[in-house]
Amino acid sequence: MTIPINNRVAASATVSTPNDVQPRKPASQNMTVSTIEQAVALRSTLRTVARQAVELARSLKQQKRQARIVATTLASLKELQKVAG
Numbered sequence: 001m002t003i004p005i006n007n008r009v010a011a012s013a014t015v016s017t018p019n020d021v022q023p024r025k026p027a028s029q030n031m032t033v034s035t036i037e038q039a040v041a042l043r044s045t046l047r048t049v050a051r052q053a054v055e056l057a058r059s060l061k062q063q064k065r066q067a068r069i070v071a072t073t074l075a076s077l078k079e080l081q082k083v084a085g
Helices: 025-082
Strands: 002-004 014-016
Touching: none
Parallel strands: none
Antiparallel strands: 002 014
């Protein structure tokens, strides 16, 4: 690609850009590779997030069980205090 100097169209007054020197891949090939890379990255991210969601659900269930145990233990202790007191 050539860019006119001083906004005038003259064959002798143009500058070459780096795009003229380097061969480029077809746009469709670049897009396909980029799209595939994005899909692979997304799949990896989704797997990681899915694992984290499973771990979070497991932790929440465990915390809920422990909270229930603490609540029933406190209720039992209160009942014992009423009986003893």
